[in-house]
Amino acid sequence: MGGVAFDLDQIPFSMRGSWLSVSRVVGLHEHAELVHLVSHTTGMHPVLSFAPLADGADAAVQLEASPSVLRWVAEQGQVEVTFDRPAAVRVRGRGLGLRLSAAAARLTPFTGDYLYRSPSDGSAVLTSYETGRRYRITLLSGGMEVAGAEELGVSPRAVTAGADSTPWELAIEELASVGDSYRSEASFDQLAAMREAEFAAYARGVAPESGASRDAAMLAAYVLWSATVEPSGFVTREAVLMSKHWMDKVWSWDHCFNALALAASEPRAAVDQFLLPFDHQAPTGALPDSVTHSEVLYNFVKPPIHGWVWSLLREMLPPELVAEVRTEVYTRLADWTRYWLDHRRAPGSAVPFYEHGNDSGWDNSTVFDDARMVESPDLAAFLVLQLDELAVLAEQSGQDATPWRAESDRVCAALLRELRAGDQLVARSVEGHRPSATSSLLLALPLILGERLEPAIRDALVVMAEAHLTEFGPATELVDSPHYEADGYWRGPIWAPSTFILEAGLRRSGRPELADDVRSRFRRLCERHGFAENFDALTGSGLRDRAYTWTAAVYLLFARAR
Numbered sequence: 001m002g003g004v005a006f007d008l009d010q011i012p013f014s015m016r017g018s019w020l021s022v023s024r025v026v027g028l029h030e031h032a033e034l035v036h037l038v039s040h041t042t043g044m045h046p047v048l049s050f051a052p053l054a055d056g057a058d059a060a061v062q063l064e065a066s067p068s069v070l071r072w073v074a075e076q077g078q079v080e081v082t083f084d085r086p087a088a089v090r091v092r093g094r095g096l097g098l099r100l101s102a103a104a105a106r107l108t109p110f111t112g113d114y115l116y117r118s119p120s121d122g123s124a125v126l127t128s129y130e131t132g133r134r135y136r137i138t139l140l141s142g143g144m145e146v147a148g149a150e151e152l153g154v155s156p157r158a159v160t161a162g163a164d165s166t167p168w169e170l171a172i173e174e175l176a177s178v179g180d181s182y183r184s185e186a187s188f189d190q191l192a193a194m195r196e197a198e199f200a201a202y203a204r205g206v207a208p209e210s211g212a213s214r215d216a217a218m219l220a221a222y223v224l225w226s227a228t229v230e231p232s233g234f235v236t237r238e239a240v241l242m243s244k245h246w247m248d249k250v251w252s253w254d255h256c257f258n259a260l261a262l263a264a265s266e267p268r269a270a271v272d273q274f275l276l277p278f279d280h281q282a283p284t285g286a287l288p289d290s291v292t293h294s295e296v297l298y299n300f301v302k303p304p305i306h307g308w309v310w311s312l313l314r315e316m317l318p319p320e321l322v323a324e325v326r327t328e329v330y331t332r333l334a335d336w337t338r339y340w341l342d343h344r345r346a347p348g349s350a351v352p353f354y355e356h357g358n359d360s361g362w363d364n365s366t367v368f369d370d371a372r373m374v375e376s377p378d379l380a381a382f383l384v385l386q387l388d389e390l391a392v393l394a395e396q397s398g399q400d401a402t403p404w405r406a407e408s409d410r411v412c413a414a415l416l417r418e419l420r421a422g423d424q425l426v427a428r429s430v431e432g433h434r435p436s437a438t439s440s441l442l443l444a445l446p447l448i449l450g451e452r453l454e455p456a457i458r459d460a461l462v463v464m465a466e467a468h469l470t471e472f473g474p475a476t477e478l479v480d481s482p483h484y485e486a487d488g489y490w491r492g493p494i495w496a497p498s499t500f501i502l503e504a505g506l507r508r509s510g511r512p513e514l515a516d517d518v519r520s521r522f523r524r525l526c527e528r529h530g531f532a533e534n535f536d537a538l539t540g541s542g543l544r545d546r547a548y549t550w551t552a553a554v555y556l557l558f559a560r561a562r
Contacts (some may be wrong), residue, residue, distance in 0.1 A: 011226070330393040496550050
């Protein structure tokens, strides 16, 4: 396990449960020269920068990152960080000093940081308007100097440890308010060993046992483990954020893929991950678009893949756990389904519509170029599968499944009748029923219906899927389309969720060899280019956020299914 290493410019250093990370990534596509302690409680905010010092000047260092320890290494010595607990880190150095500087040097009545020295225990305390938290720095050994204490306006605020190059150690805590003085019975090395053991136990469950992809699987496990946060604020259950970079939220379809990756080894965590958005379900049955520590957004929704995902989870989770949560899952899914049936169907239409590309999860897909409000075949297919799963849950609960099955048949028939052009499925505008002129992979996702599709339509969708394949997997827009963009979000790049759904659809449609090929291409992509939010379809290069959990989750699901 000690051999797991990663690039801090790609993946932040953190631990399971923490809302803190240590990273050079300090904002949207923003990399700082110095490593920072970053808080994710009220969005992503850098709090303190770490500057290793040699003889009082900035030291030339190399960074080494593992799941348990982050190191700055220089000829003169080293500085190390490990997590004490989710809200605290320990930092020590020998041969090198360290300057911790406030990230927001300007203090106004509404923004910035304020630094003071605690009269009670001598610790340095930094308050942050941006995070709404305090950061207490407690010296455990060696010497510490404080600059800018009680200063107002624009003023450097910094704490320096080990200025005379003698060994030193300190603790940094994130506090919601005041607290007792810092205490710990464990040494730095003991804490590092505990973090290593915790990650090792987690990785043994989620990563495959052996194979050439072992290093990639361990790194994927770390991406999931380190992006997990404890319940706090609006996050009502332990949750896997999409990232501990700037995508530090749970979106209401992203969470499904992480739940699937956790199901075999962390079944209760998987159920919590699945149900978390339902804790904020609106009276209409709608799920929020996203949830994070300090906000819940309802301006959009996400596609109803939840019934299909629960059908997969039912087969993966312990039967007694499935029985325990069956009533809650049934009730929540029923309300979510009625939202689509009652609020997202135009008068006289049996198929539902998206109000905007954001509702589909494919935000800027070319499907939405000609019209924003669209009846799309992927949406109808997901709703059919959700209705099918509600019928199963109703039967298992001793209730009448007939209405759910009848509605499933009605929506499926309407999909194949109304969203059809020959043997092709098309999206159409809600107003005027104009078909979308698009070459988006989104239209191939109804393959997930498998045997519910007519053979001619199924074959046409397979041909469409094959046309999107590149060396690394299915591009979300045909690469020869005039609308293709290498870094165009959903207008070209390869994504984990679309790949996972397409692979499942091919398998369900009787094309296991092609499904295996899609799976293999995506695995090679991740093994070569990591776990980015998405990937250049032609070069494989990682794009956008480089430590994305649904990418790691899909990789692990594919790796375990070998």
